[in-house]
Amino acid sequence: REKAEAIRRARKAAKKTAQREGLLPMPKKKVFAAKPGAPSRA
Template identity: 60%
Template structure:
């Protein structure tokens, strides 16, 4: 993984690195490896995650078909006043 530092702006490069690591799931993996997970707990967790994914897919399909209302639209923000 590589992050470019532009104009000696290390803070911005760190933010970009953290975002990339988050997207790749590195933090989630580190948290999971902190403690031993029994095989039965791992199976239960994976089954629960699969159920959650299946419900999400079903909800998205229902929204596309018009059976459920779509996600709420965010209201546009008011422009900031110049100080």
């Protein structure tokens, strides 16, 4: 349960950071490749 929440929070933070920094290439491979099928917009 905590792990799922952490992943969700990390992905949310990563999305915010990416958008804020202009969608950088890949800040963290783990966050972007956390779940195959996540609603990601390039």
